[in-house]
Amino acid sequence: MYRAPVDEISHALKHVAGLNKAIEDGRFEDLSEDLVDAILTEAGRFASDEIAPLDEGGDTNGARLENGAVTTAPGWQKLYKDWTEGGWNALTGPSEFGGQDLPIMMSVAAFEMWNSGSLGFAIGPTLTVGAVEAIEKHADAALKAIYLEKMVSGEWTGTMNLTEPQAGSDLGALKTRAEPVGDGSYRIFGQKIFITYGEHDLTDNIVHLVLARLPDAPAGTRGISLFLVPKFLVNDDGSLGARNDLQCVGLEHKLGIHASPTCTMVYGDGSFGDTPGAIGWLVGEENKGLACMFTMMNNARLHVGIQGVSAAEAAYQKALEYARERTQGRAPGHKGEGMSPIIEHPDVQRMLLTMKALTGAARAICYACAHAIDMSHASEGEAAGTWSERAGILTPIAKAFSTDIGVEVASLGVQCHGGMGFIEETGAARYFRDSRIAPIYEGTNGIQAIDLVTRKLPLSDGGAVAALIAEYRDDAEAVRASNRDGLEGVAERLDAALDNLEATTGWLTEALQEGRKAEALAGATPYLRLFGLVAGGAYLARGAIVGGDGDDAAAATRAALARFAATNLLPETASLRATVTGGSDTVAAAASAVFG
Amino acid sequence: MYRAPVDEISHALKHVAGLNKAIEDGRFEDLSEDLVDAILTEAGRFASDEIAPLDEGGDTNGARLENGAVTTAPGWQKLYKDWTEGGWNALTGPSEFGGQDLPIMMSVAAFEMWNSGSLGFAIGPTLTVGAVEAIEKHADAALKAIYLEKMVSGEWTGTMNLTEPQAGSDLGALKTRAEPVGDGSYRIFGQKIFITYGEHDLTDNIVHLVLARLPDAPAGTRGISLFLVPKFLVNDDGSLGARNDLQCVGLEHKLGIHASPTCTMVYGDGSFGDTPGAIGWLVGEENKGLACMFTMMNNARLHVGIQGVSAAEAAYQKALEYARERTQGRAPGHKGEGMSPIIEHPDVQRMLLTMKALTGAARAICYACAHAIDMSHASEGEAAGTWSERAGILTPIAKAFSTDIGVEVASLGVQCHGGMGFIEETGAARYFRDSRIAPIYEGTNGIQAIDLVTRKLPLSDGGAVAALIAEYRDDAEAVRASNRDGLEGVAERLDAALDNLEATTGWLTEALQEGRKAEALAGATPYLRLFGLVAGGAYLARGAIVGGDGDDAAAATRAALARFAATNLLPETASLRATVTGGSDTVAAAASAVFG
Incomplete structure (x- = not known):
């Protein structure tokens, strides 16, 4: 069963991603190292002891729809109640509405553990947190007064209604x-699909954020507005009023995260009330709905990225436990009678080390991204812009690299189990299934790669990416200067990987400047992978020489992982460079020949 | 819906894997090019029209166990009846017992299509074909006379009972x-797990091949014997007699291939008959059971390898169809109003081309392996040995590389579908689930890699691998000499990849010779991937310059794929070389630090 790796997370946050320095510099007011650890410990306990034990049942029972009502899996209602009573939903909400207003970093770290406990559970609160953010940033005071406190506490949940069948x-x-009613409210009509926790039995009300078009709106993305549409209208005294004209008409039958109801929502078909049309209120300005969504997009994408880390960590722990217990064959150098635990077999060691190194790399990328978002909020002027650009670069990498390795690590976890890995009761296959959604939703990983290449590379004329690469160069130099035992070859491998990143960045920048956009887009996905490997390798190297507080075993683990990553994972950067710079120009012609 | 790619398969068999030359040389008696095409066409028709339409229902309904009886999915009984009546089960069986005695190549090609239609269906006959082979090679005439004809026709199915909970x-x-009874028969006692189609309602009898120990057998693998144990005993006149003392006591709840009942079998618990013990007969010599299994191991592993190709091909076709129909956004260079089909987006093109190139590469490897097995049977003396070594090298690659890319391609197929990929009704997720078993069973892919490094590299003092590399060098040279448009850079990329293969082969050989076995084993998996990429790249290149018969579009597709593979997939060989030669020596130390 999953146990939250609090110490590893704490080290990555404080020493690798930069939380400690920010605390020392007084960036986060009351936040102290001790408070960080206390929160992580308790959030981890909730993940390990409360959420994780219910994950299997959530998967096998799933959520059910009957007569428009969704019943969540057994135990889910109590779990959610305990969750809100523990104050967990309020971790990052605004203090004005009862939230703890903690840095995003703390949210990401806690959600890592909660997602490891159960992706199908934690995705619900993830959406609420996003909805709170959008409402806080863009809604007027009246809407905030009605909705925010209950959404921050988790008494009501929030959803995001973007996708329609023809619009993904x-x-x-x-x-x-x-359609404007004339009293400041609107009537909403339409169908939305893939709405996570669009209907459920965990709370009395559900607050839907819905993208829709006004009658006179321009075509395309410039004609989209954002509306708040509650399941139940709210009376002036805060009590619940009439049922709004919206309902869940179907649940998707999915590959994974069965506990999470994925709803088809219909707005305004006349099922409730006298007048057809779900009543909603504008959030932000007319026709600026996408901009409202984008302000929370970085956080949302990062919160999906961490799901990849979560699945990977849980899959790793399960595989590790199995590999320690299962005996088969005799490993090289095995002494004594009988079979070896399979963890002694070099091929199994490679699988487990790959799993752990990729997980640690992706974790550090997500936390560094969270830190950049936090610092952009905690800074002013030019510094805020610099941090914001940093966050902009790291966000698509955190989302796509982490969720890709989530599937990869979960697949290795299945493999470590041999035949048992294919049996559902083992649980390894559940991570393989659950993890598969994360590369898809909140912007497919292909979209992330395109964002990285077309919008992030050009930031500050390439200066933003150059600054990040320079930071990673410093990591290589610091490893070299540390002269630490066990890090032989790490600085050199990291420098070589950085050479590959720089050269590929240059090639893509040139392609964009020269108008070879199709080539640049064809190179986007391998480029993002390359960037993620280099960033992850650099963070693992950094982690090997900073912090630690005398825990020699943990320090040795970090050094070993940094070296394993440098020698076994970073070589891939050379091939990715060659693929982007020597292969992207063949894609269009090949597609034309093969697909006609 | 899947359509069998008969033309592509025919080309790969005849021109890439070597079937045409063998036919010309008269190696396969009555087999002609036309007969090959006729068989492929009809086998493909059965796959596309009969099997594929039932795959979804097989997945959703699965097989059910009640009171020891297994009910297969709706339509499965008729499908199996049509299958046997079409003579398909007899394709490769010995002619003496009603089989068509065709080369393994034809079996592998046909099974590729049948597996694409439904992995859950075709795995059943795959096991019967394996059992027929074991019985034909090792059983005495009396057993053959009773069982083979009905197993060749498919009137009875066969199973393999190897795995036990502690023995995978x-x-x-x-x-x-x-235990020997004294009359030539034995009484079998024990439990076997993961027995594919161990019980079902498709046939009147099921013939189990069971590995077991005689009372005085030595410990370990030298004390294992093989037994034939039928579900129903057979009377002298061939009619069915008493129920044997064996039964299915459980079905596994699996990630995929739900239509295939994966049984826990109990032998000899006294449930049937007066005397406890399932009655069986020795196949082959006492204590030589593993050797009997090994004679069919190459074929069995190859037949699992092709399952990876099958899943990949089916996943590719589904993704391609979706990418042609689904419109989103505007691709670079898109003309006219509205959204582009997503197949016009470079990132989607990269995914689809990667899927198709990997599928074609793995297909060619499997067929080349099948050809080597066939030629080893059709040759004598030194030539037979040379072909046998060739088959020995290609078998673990065919098994592991193909099944790894099966999962990889199926995962890309999910990704191409965006949100719809995660919805089970779409069908893309089914290939992702079904494909995941193939890297596990019939020897995990880690076991295959270890086999390649420790048993196949040393063949003929390294000469067998060197000869294969030389053949691939000839392919690079032939591409260069062809001077064909559209193959720019292919020969150079292939040569560079071959350099990587040679250098890595040399490093591993030295590691083994110097007793650094743990390092060699730690490099085994990336080495197998490297070998597979090079072999696949060489076969795709070969395919681009041979055969074709004036079908220009098909020729252009093959050239484009060869170039895409050379420029976008073969670069990975450099990183794999660096990982094996520069990373394997860090695995043991890292494992010690991280796992304790």
Whole structure:
């Protein structure tokens, strides 16, 4: 069973991602190292002891829809109640509405553990946190006064209604309509799909954020507005009023995260109330709905990225436990009678080390991204812009690299189990299934790669990426200067990987400047992987020489992982460079020949 | 819906793997090019029209166990009946017992299509074909006379009973007992797990091949014997007699291939008959059971390898169809109004091309392996030995590389579908789930890699691998000499990849010779991947310059894929070389630090 790796997370946050320095510099007011550890410990306990034990049942029972009502899996209602009573939903909410207003970093770290406990559970609160953020940033005071306190506490949950059948990655194609009533409210009509926790039995009310078009809206993405549409209207005294004209008409039958109801929502079909149309209120300005969504997009993408880390960590722990117990064959150098634990077999060691190194690399990327977001909020002027650009670069990498390795690590976890890995009761396959959604939602990983190449590379004329690469160069130099035993070859491998990143960045920048956009886009996905490997390798190297407080075993583990990553994972950067710079120009012609 | 790619398969068999030359040389008696095409066409038709339409229902309904009886999915009984009546089960069986005695190549090609239609269906006959082979090679005439004809026709199916809870990869640990009765028969006692189609309702009888230990057998793998144990005993006149003392006591709840009942079998618990003990007969010599299994191991592993190709091909076709129909966004260079089909987006093109190139590469490896097996049978003396070594090298690559890319391609297929990929009704997720078993069973892919490094590299003092590399060098040279448009850079990339293969082969050989076995084993998996990429790249290049018969579009597709593979996939060989030669020596120390 999953145990939250609090010490590893704490080290990565404080020493690798930069939390300690920010605390020392007084960036986060009351936050102290001790408070960080106390929160991580308790959040980890909740993940390990409360959430994780219910994950299997959540998967096998799933959520059920009957007569428009969704019943969550057995135990889910109590779990959610305990969750909100523990104050966990309020971790990052605004203090004005009862939140603890902690840095995003703390949210990401806690959600890592909660997602490891159960992706199907934690995705619900993830959406609420996002909805709170959008409402806080863009809604007027009246809406905030009605909704925010209950959403921060978790008494009500929030959802995001973006996708329609014809509008997924391309939101400009959405058709849901919003008609002004004249009293400041709107009537919403349309169908939305893939709405996570769009309907459930965990709370009395559900607050939907819905993208829709006003009657006179321009076509495309410039004509989209954001509306708040509650399941139940709220009376002036805060009590619940009439049922709004919206409902869940279907649940998706999915590959994984069965506990999370993925709803088809219909707005305004006349099922409730006298007048058809779900009543909603504008959030932000008319036709600026996408901009409202984008302000929370970085956080949302990062919170999906961490799901990859979560699945990877849980899959790793399960595989490690199995590999220690299962005996088969005799490993080289095995002494004594009988079979070896399979963890002694070099091939199994390679699998487990790959799992752990990729997990640690992705974790550090996510935390560094969270730190950049926090610092952009905690800084002013030029510094805020610099941190914001840093966050902009790291966000697509955190989202796509982490979720890709989530699937990869979960697949290795299945493999470590041999035949048992294919049996559902073992649980390894559940991570393989659950993890598979994360590369898809909140912007497919292909979309992330395109964002990185077309929007992030050009930031500050390439200066933002150059600054990040320079930081990683410093890591290589610091490893070299540390002269620490067990890190032989790490600085050199990291420098070589950075050479590959620089050269590939240059090639893509040139391709964009020369108008070879199709080539640049064809190189986007391998480039993002390359960037992620280098960043992860650099953070693992950094982690091997900083912090530690005398825990020699943990320090030795970090050094060993940094070296394993440098010698076994970073070589891939050379091939990715060659693929981008020597292969992207063949894609269009090949596609034309093969697909016609 | 899947359509069998008969033309591509035919080209790969005839022109890439060597079937045409063998036919010209008269190696396969009556087999002609036309007969090959006729068989492929009809086998493909059965796969596309009969099997594929039932795959979804097989997955959702699965097989059910009640009171020891297994009910297969709706339509499965008729499908199997049509299958046997079409003569498909007899494709490769010995002609003496009603089989068509065709080369293994034809079996592998046909099974590729049948597996694409439904892995859960075709795995059943795959096991029967293996059992037929074991019985034909090792059983005495009396057993053959009773069982083979009905197993060749498919009137009865066959199973393989190897695994026990404590004995998976390490068969030496198995405990099932066989006690001689004194009349030439034995009584079998024990439990076997993971028995594919161990019980079902498709046929009147099921013939189990069971590994067990005689009372006085030595410990370990040298004390294992093979027994034939039918579900129903057979009377002298061939009619079915008493129920034997064996039964299915459980079905596994699996990640995929739900239509295939994976049984826990109990032998000799006294449930049937007056005297406890399932009655069986020795196949081959006492204590030589593993050797009997090994004679069919190459074929069995190859037949699992092709399952990876099958899943990949089916996943590719589904993703391609979706990418042509689904519109989102505007691709670079998109003309006209509205959204582009996503197949016009470079990132989607990269995914689809990667899927198709990996599928074609793995297919060619499997067929080349099948050809080597066929030629080893069709040759004599030194030539037979040379072909046998070639088959020995290609078998672990065919098994592991193909099944790894099966999962990889199926995962890309999910990704191409965006959100729909995670919805089970779409079908893309089914290939992702089904494909995941193939890297595990019939010897995990880690076991295959160890086999390649420790048993196959040393063949003929390294000469067998060197000869294969030389053949691939000839391919690079032939591409260069062809001067064909559209193959720019292919020969150079292939040569560079071959350099990587040679250098890594040399490093591993030295490591083994110097007793650094743990390092060699730690490098085994990346080495196998490296070998597979090079072999696949060489076969794709070969395919681009041979055969074709004036079908220009098909020729252009093959050239484009060869170039895409050379420029976008073969670069990985450099990183794999660096990982093996510069990273394997860090694995043991890292494992010690991280796992204690």
